[in-house]
Amino acid sequence: MFRTALRNVFAHKARLLMTVLAVMLGVAFVSGTLVFTNTISGAMEKSSAKGFSHVDxxxxxxxxxxxxxxxxxxxxxxxxxxxxxxxxxxxxxxxxxxxxxxxxxxxxxxxxxxxxxxxxxxxxxxxxxxxxxxxxxxxxxxxxxxxxxxxxxxxxxxxxxxxxxxxxxxxxxxxxxxxxxxxxxxxxxxxxxxxxxxxxxxxxxxxxxxxxxxxxxxxxxxxxxxxxxxxxxxxxxxxxxxxxxxxxQQLADDQAEQISSSMSSMKTMLLVFAGIALFVGIFIIANTFTMLVAQRTKELALMRAVGASRRQVTRSVLLEAFVVGAVAAVAGLAVGIGIGAGMRALMGTTGAIMPDGPLVVSPGTVVAALVVGILITMLAAWLPGRRAAKIPPVAAMNAVHAAPTAKSLVLRNTLGALVSAAGIAAVLYATTLSGDSGQAPMGLGAALLVIGVFILTPLLSRPLIALAAPVLRAFGISGKLARLNSVRNPRRTAATASALMIGLTLITGLTVIAGSVQSAINKMAADSIKADYVVAMSNGNQLSPDVVKTLDKTPGVTAVSGLTNSPARIDGGTEFLTGVNGKTITQLAELPLDSGKFTVGGGQVVVDDKTAKEHDWTTGSTFTTHYEDGKRQKLTVAGVYEANEMMRGIMIDTPTLAPHLSADSGDMQVMLKTSGGASDATKDKLTKALGENPAIQVQDKQDITNQVAQVFTLMLNMLYGLLAMAVIVAVLGVINTLAMSVFERQQEIGMLRAIGIDRKGIKRMVRLESLVISLFGGVLGIGLGVFFGWAAGQLIGNSMSTYELILPWGRMGLFLALAAVVGILAALWPARRAARLNMLDAIKSE
Known part of the structure; x- marks a missing residue:
């Protein structure tokens, strides 16, 4: 049995290579993530240890x-x-x-x-x-x-x-x-x-x-x-x-712990995507072994007839999986080390703080790569092996492909419907929550819904693929055969399309969320800022008090106000007071009032609606504030305004707050309005007035939104790169499925050639089949992605008032086109192979 298993591994080199690639990419992702995070953590810890070398x-x-x-x-x-x-x-x-x-x-x-x-x-x-x-x-x-x-x-x-x-x-x-x-x-x-x-x-x-x-x-x-x-x-x-x-020593230990903690979120995010790549890979591996076992059903039946037990047959398949997994794990580890080095170099080019240090390949990374590669492959191969071992030898010799029973299909569809319903219920429940409390049910619901749709995919394949029938008719007999072939084995079509579906679900969902949040921030900046420019330090630190004085004296500046934060004790808790110019703040910020007047001066302040609710304040309420210097003052709420992410808190007149500030206090930012409005010439004039200071940023509203957009663009590009791994694995899955399908239909293809279909027609049939399967997965993925983007947006919208769903139709069309390209590229080799079959040899083959 051992020799037979090894012989079978090397008997199908092309299929073996595709399976190895699928496992290798998943392992490379996991090991690359571990190498990258361990390298950065190690470099930071080493750097911090050096920083304490001159102190005891x-x-x-x-x-x-x-x-x-x-x-x-x-x-x-x-x-x-x-x-x-x-x-x-x-x-x-x-x-x-x-x-x-x-x-x-x-x-x-x-x-x-x-x-x-x-x-x-x-x-x-x-x-x-x-x-x-x-x-x-x-x-x-x-x-x-x-x-x-x-x-x-x-x-x-x-x-x-x-x-x-x-x-x-x-x-x-x-x-x-x-x-x-x-x-x-x-x-x-x-x-x-x-x-x-x-x-x-x-x-x-x-x-x-x-x-x-x-x-x-x-x-x-x-x-x-x-x-x-x-x-x-x-x-x-x-x-x-x-x-x-x-x-x-304690400082070094504390800093090492902080570094480890700060890296954990990045490691978790990367490992999630690694898990997605592996999850997609499981479909391909399971598909491969299912088809390999199906093709060898007669052989396994003969082995059962001559004395091999069920356990020996199952162990034979698992041994093949072990060999494939071991080879893939070693290759994946090598590729993962390269990925880790590449990610460190990429992070350095984005301006992130990446200290120097050697590449760290820990024993834990090696063990994780081997365990993940071997276990995932054996897990994916166990069910096909067990299923093959349960077929009676006589039945297996008579029929290679046994159709699934009606009972099993009803059970599968019922289970899929229940899991999907539970997922939708959990997602909808999460949208009613706010803050971090909704993240767990949202994640659970998303996972359940994806699994439920995967289980239901065979059921969904027939009606959705049937929609393509009018288009496929234009390609004549090749189109008709492609449609029939794509629904001939719904389970295989489902497993192939699901791999692409998962990748496109994540890509679409992330794009919808990022675009909607970016639009919300643009709207927030447009709605809440009347100022032409906002001046701040490039690192977020406090500005010198000289900055607001200089800007106030600059010709063309009509209104200016600094924003100074100061901690204070109110009702036994700590709140932050924001010092503003009470005479000009209404010209610089748009803050709709819930009640009262926007009057800031002397002992009168305005409070955002959330802070007012926490302290049970209304217009006319009074409270005592204990300033940073220990002195206290009674303040009156003149008005309650609607908070947003850019401006919130208790606003107090700067002359009232200034005597209580420490010597090193300064404005966090300065808002100003000019007579000529925002323009390049005005911006240059302000920059020169501040001495062309490299530490100070002068930004208009468009600059602020562009800065946020850069962050989202960088994040999305990184995520697209990570998710590309899952799409590559999905491409391998489509190639694998088509190659197996061509092998199984050799007689049929030979007969089609014999009755007059030329090689171009055979190629067209295989390509259209691949295209239909890929577009089926693409439609499901984009649909789920939009749903998840909407649901996550509802969660975000609970804390961001300007959030509204923005559907990126152009990008979604691009994603669907990407699915089509995947289908066309994946069909190149299988279509060529099908067209080159010798019709007489194919008709004779069993």
Whole structure:
């Protein structure tokens, strides 16, 4: 039986290759995902570990406990704290660290680095020693307000050398310090494409609004002192309740855990698509083994007649599956390693933070690839093998193809109807929920509906394929035979079409959702923003207070308002107050009122409808707010407005809020209106007024929507690339089915040739059959995709008021055309093979 199984594996090389490819692609997807996520996680963890190589214990400020309704404030780390840490027994050295955002422009004025990774700080350590925190490659350490040092990669990318004037900004005016030094660093953000600019400590403290203070104090242990022992000593030496000490080992462990957690969502998403590719692959493998077993029914019956048991027959089929799965798993692992490397390179080109590091192929990845490949193949082959073993030898020798009984068809259709109904019910129930609560029932319902439709596909195939009859008649006898052949074996047609259906369901659903959300955001921007421009930092940080003053004085600007966020204690909980210019905000934002007046000034505020409902406030209600500085004030609700995703919360007049803000507070964004409206000339004028600052973005409404569109386009392109794997597997399935169909119908094809149908007619028949099966799967997939897109949209619409379903008719037509192309391409080889059959040999074959 063992030798027979191996012989059968190699007896059908073409079918074996297609089955191996189907399994290989699924395994490659899984192993590629694991390689990619493990590589990025490993590189980040290694980078973070390097970042803690110059510290044994880190001292940070401790936020004071909230007392009553007072917002807790963070204690400052001062020179006195630094001296106390340095003088602690067991401390070798101690350095104060200052950090913040610093945007560096290249020679053309464009931002270097990558948003949040464009960092600044203070140069610390012994610049002349090889073990310095920032070893100098060229030049000297910065001294004074007009000097800066850059990391080597940033200097190279921006085209700067020692002695050049560096164009940069922190959050205010453009700075042009002299580049005095170029250093090397093991900072992972820098190696991933970010930038690091360092000043001397007083300059950094001044620029980052921390005069005389530090963000962190890094302490190294003296020889013979452990990290834990140093931590205990520092806890005793430093002021109680004002500082927090953490060992470098704990920091590295915490960061590794955070990295692992942040990567888990990406890994889950990628593995979902890997599972889809494998799910599609199961259809093909099951189809292949079903047909292989059907073709060998007489052979298996003869083996049963000469003494082979049912178990031996089943084991023979499973052994074939094991060999195929093992070969495919090894090949898939090799391809997956390549996919992982390619995905890392692709993510780097999109601007994502990808630290340097070796490709990680863990033992777990190898085991997962082998287990997935072998188990999936054996699982898909088990049912056909078991079914073949149950056929009595005499019956098998008399009839190769036994038609399914009426009882089995009724059972299948009943089960499919029940599963589909349960899926539709779960999806409809999910649309009534809001937020995350609807995701689980939505996912469950979608899975049940897809499975239910798959079970019902044989039943659906006849009426849907019958709709193509008028078109197929135009092709004469070839078209008629193609239609009859496509419904001859409904189960096989269903399994083939379902593979394509699943891929197109996901592609269509994602496209519908993305297009509808993009339209909702465009509508939201158009409906809620009256301002011509919105000015903000490129990394989302706070703007300098000088920005709103500069814009207010710019000729042509008719109305301006900054938006400043500040935490406050209200009714025992934390809320955020948004400081706005009460005189101009109504000219810059469209916020429909539910009640009252849009009056912001003095003690009067306006509140969004959701916040008002949470606190049971109405127009005229009063409440006491406890500001960040601990002071309190009674405020009155002048009006309640409708919230949206762009503007919400408690709006208060900036002059009322400003006295209670901390020294480093700034506007999150500035909205402004101009006399000439939005135009390229006006935008250039505003950019020049702000000193052509590389850190600041000046965006009109179209720029805002385009920025969001870029995110969706990038996401969709990545998902299309991932789902292409499932479509490729589906193509292999169509080829496999047609090849098997041609093999089974050799006598029939030979007879057709003998009675006058030429080779072109045979080719046309096979191609049309393939086209009909592919379009059948495409129609089902697009239909399900639209339904899922609508259902997910209902869930999104519960939290996004401007959401409405947008059907991308053009793209859906393109997807249907893609299904047709799949059918045509998949038929090339089987059609050629059918046309080349020798009619006399075919008629004689059994």
């Amino acid at each position: 214990v880190a001292v940070t400020a401790q936020r004071s406990e909230d007392k009553g309704n007072t917002v807790g404030k963070e204690a400052a780390l001062t020179d006195a704290t630094l001296k106390a840490a340095r003088d602690t027994r067991g401390a070798g050295s101690a350095y104060g660290v200052v950090s913040g955002y610093a945007a560096v422009a290249d020679q053309d004025g464009k931002l270097v680095g990558n948003g949040f990774s464009t960092k600044g700080g203070n140069y610390w350590g012994s610049s002349g020693k090889p073990d310095s925190r920032y070893p100098l490659k060229k030049g000297t350490a910065p001294h004074g307000a007009d000097q800066v040092a850059l990391d080597a990669k940033t200097a190279q990318r921006a085209g700067y050398k020692v002695g050049d004037q560096v164009r940069m900004s922190v959050d205010g005016p453009v700075l042009t310090p002299t580049l005095t030094g170029i250093f090397t660093t093991d900072d992972g953000n820098v190696s991933a494409g970010g930038s690091l600019a360092l000043f001397d400590t007083p300059t950094a403290q001044q620029l980052f609004h921390k005069p005389g203070a530090y963000d962190e104090i890094d302490v190294t242990a003296a020889a013979g002192t452990s990290q834990d022992r140093l931590k205990s000593a520092l806890d005793k030496a430093l002021p109680t309740g004002q500082t927090k000490t953490t060992t470098a």
